[in-house]
Amino acid sequence: DTAVSQTPKYLVTQMGNDKSIKCEQNLGHDTMYWYKQDSKKFLKIMFSYNNKELIINETVPNRFSPKSPDKAHLNLHINSLELGDSAVYFCASRPTSGGYNEQFFGPGTRLTVL
Amino acid sequence: AQSVTQPDIHITVSEGASLELRCNYSYGATPYLFWYVQSPGQGLQLLLKYFSGDTLVQGIKGFEAEFKRSQSSFNLRKPSVHWSDAAEYFCAVGSGRGSTLGRLYFGRGTQLTVWP
Numbered sequence: 322d323t324a325v326s327q328t329p330k331y332l333v334t335q336m337g338n339d340k341s342i343k344c345e346q347n348l349g350h351d352t353m354y355w356y357k358q359d360s361k362k363f364l365k366i367m368f369s370y371n372n373k374e375l376i377i378n379e380t381v382p383n384r385f386s387p388k389s390p391d392k393a394h395l396n397l398h399i400n401s402l403e404l405g406d407s408a409v410y411f412c413a414s415r416p417t418s419g420g421y422n423e424q425f426f427g428p429g430t431r432l433t434v435l
Numbered sequence: 436a437q438s439v440t441q442p443d444i445h446i447t448v449s450e451g452a453s454l455e456l457r458c459n460y461s462y463g464a465t466p467y468l469f470w471y472v473q474s475p476g477q478g479l480q481l482l483l484k485y486f487s488g489d490t491l492v493q494g495i496k497g498f499e500a501e502f503k504r505s506q507s508s509f510n511l512r513k514p515s516v517h518w519s520d521a522a523e524y525f526c527a528v529g530s531g532r533g534s535t536l537g538r539l540y541f542g543r544g545t546q547l548t549v550w551p
Contacts, residue, residue: 325478352537361543362473362523362543362544362546363541363543363544364479364525364539364541364544365541366538366539369537369538377538411478411479413479415537417537422537423469423481423484423529424537424539425481426471426478426479426480427478428477428478429477429478
């Protein structure tokens with residue numbers, strides 16, 4: 322009955338590698354987000370998709386590429402990983418009908434770049 | 436520009452004591468306000484939200500928050516803290532307009548430690 326799920330939960334990799342994080346929501350929401358939480362716990366939005374279309378793209382290096390194959394999935398691919406990419410990445414989703422609604426967050430993926 | 440300030444980085448209280456976590460926001464229109472809690476190694480869970488109406492909102496786990504427009508504040512309170520409340524607490528303001536609809540701006544969080 323998981324609402325927003327992410328895989329993997331932990332990801333340890335070497336600098337220069339390419340990795341992907343997957344997110345799925347079974348809430349029927351049509352808007353999904355990626356957030357980055359840095360070592361000081363600060364949360365910052367990276368991307369947002371609405372019905373598979375990119376609607377928010379913050380000043381994120383183009384090594385980061387989100388992909389939404391359908392409304393229930395939003396994946397994050399990261400090329401040429403750098404030490405500074407080490408963080409916890411959270412996926413979230415929100416319905417956009419019926420007025421303003423809160424976001425529901427996944428459990429996070431802790432990425433460690435060595 | 437939208438922003439959220441949580442002045443207290445770390446708060447320590449004794450179990451059973453009352454709690455107030457401060458949150459001030461900057462937003463040009465009617466704000467949508469949230470408090471989320473993050474337990475160690477976990478995702479964010481919504482405690483409560485304010486969209487409109489009664490300025491005192493009740494949330495889960497016995498928490499409440501009061502929206503004060505004149506002070507641009509949305510402080511979180513709990514009358515009696517339990518050890519399980521130890522966590523990181525985030526205040527957030529949501530954008531309600533146009534292309535930024537639904538975007539959340541988070542404060543830097545307040546870490547709550549509870550002494551037995």
